[in-house]
Amino acid sequence: MLAVNISFLIFLGFISINYGANILAIMPTASFSHQVVFRPLWKELANKGHNITLVTTDLMENMPNLTQIDLSYGYSHYQKQNFVDIISNDSSSFYEMAMAARKATNETNNQFFQSPEGQNLIHNPDNLFDLLVVEAQLPTMMVFSWWYQIPFVGVSSLDCALQYHESAGNPIHPIANPDTNFPLNDVFEMTFWERLNSFLYINLYRCLIRFLTFRNERRMLQQYFGEAVPNIVDIQNNLSLLLIDTNPIFQPVRPLMPNTITIGNGMHLGESQPLTADLQDFLDDAKEGAIYFSLGSNIKGKNLNDTVKKSLLEAFTSMPYKVLWKIDHKFDKVPKHVRIQKWFSAQHDILRHPNIKVFITQGGLQSMQESVHAGKPMIGIPFFGDQHMNVKRMVQLGYGLKVHKHNITKQSIQEAVEEIMDKPIYTENAQEYGRIFRDVEVPNLDKAVWWLEYVIRHKGARHLRNPMLEMPFWQIYMLDVIGLILLCFVAVVFVGKLIVKTIYRKLIVNKEKKTN
CATH class of the missing domain: 3.40.50.2000 (Glycogen Phosphorylase B;)
Incomplete structure (x- = not known):
């Protein structure tokens, strides 16, 4: 009997150690360089017993615990919009680049949501996921976090766009940390006009994202997920963790919150293999x-x-x-x-x-x-x-x-x-x-896997969020405090001025009395 109980306990321990989470990973950008960075991550998670459903434009080799959904038609939509030609053309405006990207991604997303695989993810009640891992480029696919009521992790094969840094609570500064796509001669010695343009660029970007992209994305999502789809910014702000492929050798240092993990030491670089x-x-x-x-x-x-x-x-x-x-x-x-x-x-x-x-x-x-x-x-x-x-x-x-x-x-x-x-x-x-x-303390692959499993274990990581994300803007910028200080200053000046006037008048009156 004792032997049976011990065997049963060992069996339970084995199950608990090898429990595999169901992870939905969506990498919709039609660019091999955006995909290759995270291939070792999907492999390692699958090898550890997690069940990965991967939506990707570049299919990997088949392996146990990995189900793939082919999104390779995204390449044809990018080609149709002449995306590479437009962004490579120095005369193209920021707006033209943004519109080309938006059209290509919208066409890709619509085709995906209408496909049998997309419809299955939306309507199949048997789908159960514990975590969403999604590319932190455009926000559309983050809707599955709300749809399945699961935490999500944003990943980026380069430094991500500023809206994800904002959602993670990382400071945004047009001088200290200009946008990675903003052209500069020297980030450490910006001219006045570069500082001005960086300020305008970041705030124009914010306006386009919030008042154009987010609204259009929500209208598209409502076609597939219903009218109850929240504002995109609210979905995005539920970000649990951000994994970004940055390194001080390639990008200037920037302050990051604990929920932002850098994996910029070549996670895709494996052991050396012999050449042909x-x-x-x-x-x-x-x-x-x-x-x-x-x-x-x-x-x-x-x-x-x-x-x-x-x-x-x-x-x-x-x-x-x-x-x-x-x-x-x-x-x-x-x-x-x-x-x-x-x-x-x-x-x-x-x-x-x-x-x-x-x-x-x-x-x-x-x-x-x-x-x-x-x-x-x-x-x-x-x-x-x-x-x-x-x-x-x-x-x-x-x-x-x-x-x-x-x-x-x-x-x-x-x-x-x-x-x-x-x-x-x-x-x-x-x-x-x-x-x-x-020279790294922990291999990037091990670090990324540990943090994803951390989010799964704790069903999110809201405790790592910057508390300022929960504050209204007037508290963040201390407008009430500044207003009170200004009010006190004005009151002191007013009272001081009133006292000086009163004293001055009394002196004048006394002087007149003496002359009389």
């Missing part, structure tokens, strides 16, 4: 060194005109270094020391090869993390978004150079490559920041 035999031989034979050139997953060959592509090929042809060039374009004639492919799946492992001496990149955050982790200097050619600030930060810290996208010539590329090849300081700085980047 042909790639290994190609790089091993690069006695003079090798260059790796990739503009990421969003910039395609069609985004570079024929003159630019010709100039790049001429530059690579004229240099003694071997070149790996990721581009979806076919050239009539390519020299033997230049290898062109549509996609290199082992970018991080390529950068780890000792013969790679410089990485030419668009300045995407994940690419830069991989390069710094490998201790390799970079040449940045930013096109849009946070790429501009990432590259400027790189130049400021001295582990790379910038070439403007409108100045891609044979000469500019040659000069930038030779500058890095001839001056060891760039490599030394990259290696030094690589040592800092790799």
